[in-house]
Amino acid sequence: MIENRFDVAVSARHLHLTQETLEILFGKGYKLEPVKPTKGQYLSTSRAAVQGPKHTYENVAIMGPCREYNQFELALTDTRVIGIDAPIRMSGDIEGTPGVTVIGPCGSVTLDKGVIVAKRHIHLNPLLAESLGLKNGDSVAMRVESDCRSLIFEDTIIHLSKSPESNTISHIDTDEGNAANIQKRGKGSIVINK
Amino acid sequence: MIENRFDVAVSARHLHLTQETLEILFGKGYKLEPVKPTKGQYLSTSRAAVQGPKHTYENVAIMGPCREYNQFELALTDTRVIGIDAPIRMSGDIEGTPGVTVIGPCGSVTLDKGVIVAKRHIHLNPLLAESLGLKNGDSVAMRVESDCRSLIFEDTIIHLSKSPESNTISHIDTDEGNAANIQKRGKGSIVINK
Numbered sequence: 328m329i330e331n332r333f334d335v336a337v338s339a340r341h342l343h344l345t346q347e348t349l350e351i352l353f354g355k356g357y358k359l360e361p362v363k364p365t366k367g368q369y370l371s372t373s374r375a376a377v378q379g380p381k382h383t384y385e386n387v388a389i390m391g392p393c394r395e396y397n398q399f400e401l402a403l404t405d406t407r408v409i410g411i412d413a414p415i416r417m418s419g420d421i422e423g424t425p426g427v428t429v430i431g432p433c434g435s436v437t438l439d440k441g442v443i444v445a446k447r448h449i450h451l452n453p454l455l456a457e458s459l460g461l462k463n464g465d466s467v468a469m470r471v472e473s474d475c476r477s478l479i480f481e482d483t484i485i486h487l488s489k490s491p492e493s494n495t496i497s498h499i500d501t502d503e504g505n506a507a508n509i510q511k512r513g514k515g516s517i518v519i520n521k
Numbered sequence: 522m523i524e525n526r527f528d529v530a531v532s533a534r535h536l537h538l539t540q541e542t543l544e545i546l547f548g549k550g551y552k553l554e555p556v557k558p559t560k561g562q563y564l565s566t567s568r569a570a571v572q573g574p575k576h577t578y579e580n581v582a583i584m585g586p587c588r589e590y591n592q593f594e595l596a597l598t599d600t601r602v603i604g605i606d607a608p609i610r611m612s613g614d615i616e617g618t619p620g621v622t623v624i625g626p627c628g629s630v631t632l633d634k635g636v637i638v639a640k641r642h643i644h645l646n647p648l649l650a651e652s653l654g655l656k657n658g659d660s661v662a663m664r665v666e667s668d669c670r671s672l673i674f675e676d677t678i679i680h681l682s683k684s685p686e687s688n689t690i691s692h693i694d695t696d697e698g699n700a701a702n703i704q705k706r707g708k709g710s711i712v713i714n715k
Contacts, residue, residue: 402598402699403699403702404596404598404695404696404699415669415670415702446669447670468673475609475640475676476609476641476674476675476676477675477676478672478673478674478675478676478700479662479672479673479675480670480672480700481670481671481672481673482669482670482671482672501598501696502598502695502696502699502700503699503700505596505597505598505696505697505700506672506674506696506697506699506700506701507700508597508609
């Protein structure tokens with residue numbers, strides 16, 4: 328049986344961009360490169376500025392590979408600094424969200440939507456999901472243990488991974504990481520009410 | 522019986538100062554005034570700048586009345602912005618903590634200690650404490666219910682209030698408030714394991 332204990336990774340503010348947006352920012356034919364070789368989604372070596380009404384964040388990480396939509400994910404603390412009242416949403420659920428201006432060395436793009444605070448979630452291994460009786464889209468409580476700020480995040484959404492070999496990993500934002508006193512990575516477990 | 526449900530107040534970064542420090546910043550004989558009349562601790566009408574190695578926060582709130590020690594409380598997010606690696610401590614427990622420079626219109630003071638991230642805590646009515654079997658200094662779990670980010674803060678310290686008429690109130694910082702999706706005030710309850 329798979330252990331109900333997994334990595335919890337803290338995501339700082341970051342961008343997902345379409346290839347089209349990327350080329351406006353960095354030039355025709357530009358390609359994202361991973362900082363280190365990874366399966367699936369990766370941190371790229373490219374950075375862009377993100378300009379809101381109250382502040383501009385320089386050097387915002389761009390995730391690869393490119394997506395079919397543009398999205399800027401930030402923490403609630405960041406929303407007040409940059410001056411954009413973004414909602415808490417699942418990644419990709421961007422209809423009706425505010426936009427922002429993204430600036431690269433070759434050009435800039437003003438997005439008409441795509442600014443969200445990401446809803447905390449767990450990419451759950453399907454075998455662990457089965458053993459816990461969980462399905463895609465379920466909302467669970469996840470305990471994160473840490474030095475002097477342990478806590479239990481309710482309202483954590485299950486994203487079922489496809490591969491039985493996949494590692495379970497939870498993504499939370501910097502506010503949530505700070506509330507739990509973990510900086511980049513911690514350990515979590517799904518709370519099972521017996 | 523008193524209800525186990527109380528206000529949870531989100532504290533943004535703020536200063537507690539001695540009368541001596543206050544007079545260096547604002548001039549001889551300067552007095553703090555509350556923004557609105559309050560019993561006990563209050564938000565004053567005075568503000569000062571706080572300068573760290575990486576950033577200066579302007580217009581930081583000064584709490585009144587003056588204390589016997591200087592203290593700058595901030596969130597973990599703020600520690601990275603200002604560039605000070607402050608520990609998580611109970612208010613007043615400032616031995617061995619880093620210092621910072623505080624700047625007012627008449628002068629500035631470089632504190633040799635006093636920068637902390639406040640440990641979450643509950644000022645608990647003594648009658649409610651008795652009914653829950655809790656004493657001063659106990660660590661409890663506190664549930665905060667909110668729209669889409671409910672959570673349970675473990676490692677929450679009990680500060681027993683003296684007066685049986687006192688209102689129970691919990692203080693958390695902005696990172697914790699954001700992790701729970703409450704901006705200024707929410708509602709909490711102490712989790713009782715039966």
